[in-house]
């Protein structure tokens with residue numbers, strides 16, 4: 118791979134091949150095409166699922182999306198917790214067709230600079246990413262507070278929003294516990310829209326469609342990539358092999374460089390399936406790290422009842438993790454307890470019942486992993502996976518403690534509240550935030566890719582989705598993954 122090959126962008130030369138049109142692949146394509154690099158995007162789906170959305174004055178009046186392409190219980194065997202789920206879709210725009218659009222930035226501490234455990238230290242810092250967060254946010258359109266608070270840096274905001282006055286005593290109380298209470302940063306775009314998609318931002322409609330007329334961009338739909346083909350003499354990957362899902366015909370496409378953004382577990386599967394005599398355990402897997410350190414956010418949802426009424430939040434409210442180190446590695450999002458309450462928010466009604474979603478964290482360990490089954494294949498001819506995953510007692514205890522913490526915050530504000538359930542059900546994979554299985558680390562002993570998302574052992578392959586996360590801080594991951602993808606494309610362009 119030479120810089121000239123990549124930069125020239127002439128159709129006579131091999132393009133950069135991107136696999137996947139979800140938020141990360143689309144962001145990578147946008148960044149390369151913007152620099153006149155010739156890109157071919159291979160997408161397994163035929164396009165995005167049908168959908169529709171009407172928003173007026175920031176309120177969603179109608180929303181529909183066809184969820185029949187969404188899968189969670191097929192294509193794998195759960196080898197630890199039998200409840201394990203794996204949400205994914207083979208469709209243009211990937212999971213952004215279904216997402217909520219919560220886009221908190223990671224904070225400087227989230228990159229592990231203070232950790233004493235070498236295995237958990239990211240090779241890049243918040244400062245390395247700051248400018249790329251801005252690019253991703255400009256592509257998305259973020260509604261948020263423009264003010265930074267500890268543990269939650271400010272986004273580049275397209276529509277500023279503030280906390281309702283009556284929630285301020287709760288915010289002041291939270292601060293005495295070391296937390297901040299702010300509007301959740303959301304990818305909401307314009308307050309007024311009538312569009313043919315089910316979410317305010319999805320990467321197919323908002324990014325890929327806009328690239329299609331660009332002469333540097335080619336899109337191949339129904340292209341299900343099964344293998345990256347290693348060329349031993351040149352010491353690089355020469356081509357990607359894919360099946361055309363509309364005809365069943367197998368094809369090969371050459372590339373100068375390969376950018377993998379198929380979603381955390383699909384990207385891992387693709388590398389594991391790309392075996393050769395130099396890499397018998399999967400492409401670039403020199404130290405048996407590929408597939409390991411899988412992590413996800415333990416996710417809990419519970420109803421909270423308050424003694425006094427508070428405005429029902431039209432826009433969800435986010436309570437950050439505590440500033441006290443090692444305490445409550447979790448975030449709380451306070452929203453509506455039921456979609457039936459949505460119309461009440463249009464007229465500013467108050468209520469005493471809210472829905473609280475909590476994301477916790479877990480320590481990534483090599484035991485939690487994705488691996489290939491020996492012989493079984495799925496409907497796309499892909500190997501079936503084993504997913505060995507689950508939460509330990511300390512993770513569960515942390516999630517239980519988050520209930521007491523939030524009720525203590527409300528009590529100290531003079532508004533007693535109770536959690537209206539004693540049930541706790543933490544389903545692995547339910548937060549749809551898998552990451553870590555092609556992790557980023559300076560050392561190949563602890564990671565597959567370097568800080569530019571390049572495989573340590575394969576110079577012309579980068580992986581740019583949440584699979585490269587070294588750890589899983591309690592924040593929703595997509596914005597950070599898009600920023601990492603943008604930064605990696607800068608590195609590719611410079612190489």
Ligand SMILES: Cc1cc2nc3c(=O)[nH]c(=O)nc-3n(C[C@H](O)[C@H](O)[C@H](O)COP(=O)(O)OP(=O)(O)OC[C@H]3O[C@@H](n4cnc5c(N)ncnc54)[C@H](O)[C@@H]3O)c2cc1C
Nearest residue numbers: 137139140141161207208211212217218219342380593595
């Ligand atoms: C209900 C729901 C709510 C969510 N809410 C949030 C939220 O509020 N905030 C947040 O940060 N995240 C949220 N997420 C998660 C978020 O959607 C994902 O993190 C994000 O979409 C991941 O982006 P990606 O590009 O890495 O992968 P994906 O979105 O999974 O896209 C992968 C793409 O690769 C394609 N592909 C896969 N395999 C192949 C192959 N072999 N060959 C060719 N193409 C392939 C797929 O068709 C798809 O287009 C939510 C998810 C769901 C389901």
